[in-house]
Amino acid sequence: MPLIRLANVSKRFGEITALDHIDLSIEDGEYVCVLGPTGAGKTTLLRTIAGLLEPDEGEIYIEGRLVNKVPPEERSAVYMFQQFALFPHMNVWDNVSFGPFIKNWDNDKVERVTSEILDMVRLGGRRDALPSELSGGMQQRVALARGIASGARILLLDEPLGALDARLRVELRSQLRRLVKDQGLTAVHVTHDQEEALMIADRVVVLRNGRIEQIGAPHEVYSKPQSIFVASFVGGANFIEGNVAKVEDSGSLVEVRGGLQIRVSGRGETVGERVVVAVRLEDVSVGSGEAVGSNNLSGRIESATFIGGSIEYAIRLENDIILTSKIMLSDAFKAYKTGERVVVSFPPDRCYVFPYPKIGLLKEIEAI
């Protein structure tokens, strides 16, 4: 039995549909990341699970119990805000012991649980400090400790790393996951940072305009995107418009602008169908020499951008399509200069084929 189950949940704010018939099951002990752009309904989803918002339609079950009308304090789900919402008038100890205190546990137990958890997050020495005297990272730990101490089984994390600076954010990802796993908790973690979601989650839920676009393990979402949006939002890709020219057993040929043909091993059922081919930036390799065979296209380097461990080349093909290639510095045989003639290639089995979206390719990607 899943710990949390949402069945057909919808929530509207006036004209805006924040959640559109969401079906989602989360198992006990799972770490789920809800990933989506701003305004996708991520926070609304989290708030409905917490009981801070009531859905207009559908049912929410926690531990198999229908909780639509159950107030937040009886749901065993702690909501952690991006700003941590540590009570500013209480010191660290009072903040962390708030849950046990308010639930009227006996004093010994409050004392024991609080000091245990404070030691666990390495803040035993700061128990008398006020939240305003702590650094961002410490505040985040206090907020986590407070949630864990309350005895909740579910942590609802709304951009828990969003208020921290970039370096700390990366450092704390694995810590956060380890803490949740060690405590045997279930976490629903909302973020718009795809890297964070892929790294931290057991399962990623990609949300867009209140609808679930794809649910799956991180590598699955990354390597088998089910829509143009997912391919673009998770990882990013080159998108090439074209028509299916030929369907074979091993895949199909897609004809793109300027008569160039791309071989793909994905779907593309009928000849003449308008499709979009997506190729990951890191699947596009750049070499010098002659263009031969399928998916070896010649072009010129339009620009080269150095970004730390890798280089991004923008290559203008002969048909004026611009492809972006991301090459790790360690794999780069030579550095190409702007204007240099090169050949780009990408394996057919790394091409994703999607039917052309009704609202247009740009609009479809723009939603990010």
Place this chain on the structure above:
Amino acid sequence: MGRRARAFSISYQLPASVSKRLMAFERFVSRRLTRFKDFVPLIVVAVTVIVPIVVVLNSVILYWAADPYTGKVQGGVLYQLFGPSNYFASVLQATLTSMIVALTSTYAATCIAIPLAFIIERRWYGDFIRTILKVPLIIPTSSLGLSVLLLWGSSGLNLVRSGIWLIILTHIVFSVPVMVESIIPAYEGSEIQMYEDSARTLGATAYDAIETVSLPLIKGGVITGFILSFTRSLGETGATFIVMGRDVTVPALVVNMVEALAIPAALFTSTYLIALSMVLLGIIRIITRR
């Protein structure tokens, strides 16, 4: 508010020569006279607040034993206070009345205003209530007193007689908006909803969350409101005068004295009222400092 002000603004044009000179003057002032920018408000405070207090104090000293111009003992502060009219007893009695009124009405107003502030912030009709609440602040206090008297007094519902209870009732009416207006900024400045939501998911019931989280967060606003409405209640005269019956408060006593031409006694009582306010404000500051 801003939008409305813009909608009603009148466009006007000064003659070019005047506006040029004005601008030149303003530039001169803002460049050369910056050191005077503190000076001018300080002078205004001195002239309107400090000087009158000094004058009153000085007069009390002058009139202490006898009228300095005629030399008559009857015109002195001491004679009027302890002489046949025995105003000193009235002052003590009025002090007691004033203190009871100010404390009771401010306390009652606090109890009413805190839930009202939450209603104003959280319900769709909140703005309407906030506007309605401003009415007692706008209308003249004497009209307010009259309306309270007509409603509750013998010619109306006949529930409360003129006297201390009616004074308290009147003071509650104008203390509530003062409290509410002080609490609302504290509420809006502290993201109460987020903290309360947080407390709820940690296991607090709605009531517990308000008690342990929201109330402490608006404490500053409540204290400010308490001081403002307490001092206002202590000094209020117009409405009190209409509803007080035989229970006289200190400021009303001053008016009574002036009307009875007992000016030295009135001067003394004023000084006394100033001293009393100072002491009470000091006490409140000490209590609330932390």
